[in-house]
Amino acid sequence: MSEDIREQLSALMDGELGRDERAFLLRRLEHDAELRSLWSSMHLMRDVITHRPGGAPLNLADRVMQSLAEEDRQIAPLSKSTSRSWRPWLGAALAASVAMVAVFAVAPDASFDSSAGYTEVTPAPRAALPLGVPGPIAPSLSNLGVGVQPVAGERSTIISGVPTPITAEQMLLMRHGQMVDGAWWVGGTQPVYARPDQRLLLPVSATGSDRP
């Protein structure tokens, strides 16, 4: 957590951030437990300094959020509805599934070395893979999301002990993003974070693209 971000948080407390800056910081707060902890701490010190009643440290937020989550679990089977906070992710996953209904699987390239042209692939998993198992790069569009189980708005739960397989499509996207080095303003250059289920892909129509 950089000092600059913490300074922004301090300014946020005082209502001294511009609208956009505020929106982005709030977005970051959602995913940064340490920053939220600082948020609690700074409000506690404000309460003390301004001599408001209170002053004993609390962690009520965790209890409240946990209680809400438990209530949801009890309600979910009856209502058939989904918490609103999940909808964007479901929408993204649905869109992705629509766009990628049938995908192709490319056999792993046996020449994973730098001998062909000027390309090279150097898988560097932290845990050695057994012989015969494909390396971390699994060039298949069909394994979207394997190894990563997203939790809405929260930290991912990594269920794989090895690098998340990269699909062939991610490979093509990354390569596309790499070519315009430095120019982050070029569309498509954002990193692929191996979480394609969170990408909101809109089906393209009227392209006549699939021609026999």
Add this chain to the structure above:
Amino acid sequence: MGLNLRWSAPTTRGTPPAPRPAATVTGVVVEEAAIDAALVERVQAGDRLAFDLLVRKYQHRIVALIQRFVPDWHEAQDVAQEAFIKAFRALPNFRGDSAFYTWLYKISVNTAKNFLVSQSRRPPMDDVLMDDAANHADGRMHESATPENEFLREEVERTVLSAVADLPEEIRTALTLREIDGLSYEEIAQIMNCPIGTVRSRIFRGRDAVDRRIRPLVEG
């Protein structure tokens, strides 16, 4: 500057305590209340973690408020938890006609009253007195708090005030002008004859220094 950390807020009978004074500086800068409004808006749009931030912001004040009626520290936390959950459930209907804290305050008071009724205990009869209760600058229910909690509360208070007193002069001045006098960054910049960015930095450095001092207590 004659800054007094033992400053007491004026008490206004019959009205909930107002949020921090509005900053009235440049056009892009928003009032602090707008932060609550932005968080509420995000909660209403389905972002549950935004509610987490609101709980973190107001939890101390709400628990202290509830302790006026439910003095037991643990019971007060339970009631506060229930009040926050009620607020969350009711947020879709919150239209922002009043400040979020004013609205949360009313929910908390009602939740505390209902708790007392459910326990066959008698709530205060005078709502004005109830409202006023939250505004007392130094009227805690010391006799009902647990010794551990009371010790911790006093330790936090002592540490915060000591840390503020130890700050370099210009940092302490900026922080207290903001926290105690409620001045905007622009107003502080005029008083201290420095750029607004310097004010922002000084206030942060002050808070950062205090945070380092109280962090072991908070996390412990």
Add this chain to the structure above:
Amino acid sequence: MRALACLLGLLLAAVAGAQSPSPADGWRTWALRMDKAQRSLNYDATLVIDAGNGDWELVELSQRVGPGGPEQQWLGMNGAGRRQVRTAQGVSLLGPEGDQRIGQGPQLRAGPLLADLDKYYRVDIDPRDRVAGRRALRMSLQPLSADRYGLRLWIDADTGLPLRSERIDVDQQILERRMVTRLVVHGFAGASATPAPVVLDETGWTLPGGFHLVGSALTVPGIAGARQWVISDGVAWISVYQMRLPQGVTIDSKGWRQGALSQVTLRSGEDWFYVLGDLPPQTLVLMGEAALAAGQ
């Protein structure tokens, strides 16, 4: 093409030599300042990428310029703890699951193409704007034809680094916004390499006006027998991947769009063309067809 490249190279060198451009300078000066910042400015930034429909991402981007050119680290603020490092040597993915490295592809710069922009875009500048508290010049590139998107850039007056961008479709709808919300500048690196001129042979390629073949690669990591072409007009960037798939394997997707980035798929016999770029899908189809025709 070679002559054009030389001419533009001279222009680039002449303009880059100017010491202190002011807002009163023309758009070419600012475009080239932007190009210079892209390849030689050291900075840390927090960046938001808003692809519309609630699909947005917050990243921290750090750029350091080494002897081999700019090196970037992208850190996604989505809690997953994954980083991507791009250097001239390739892309590395670093994350809690492990680290992976992917070989380099063609690394390109708009450089020489920038001088020609006004043939295909109406270029306007407004020198009096602000982004993230910094003085910025707004450059608006409005396409003269419907086959490409418009682009608005807010360029930092002090460094030439874009602070904000907006891609706009033919209906003036914003497809994608990117914005710097925090910028810490660590100064320019010393002498930076002049971009290589565009010299690729375009024989057999029929591309929409202003687009040029600016890069190619004979291999694509992980996909046997695939090759890549890169096409640009200085604003839009397109990759055309040609590949043959194993027996019985097909690509069924008609394509997709995410923000300003679209993808379409074409097929000719056993050859598949996977086309990707910040252009309307219909124009990407033309790019795929151009690659297909060039190979015949």
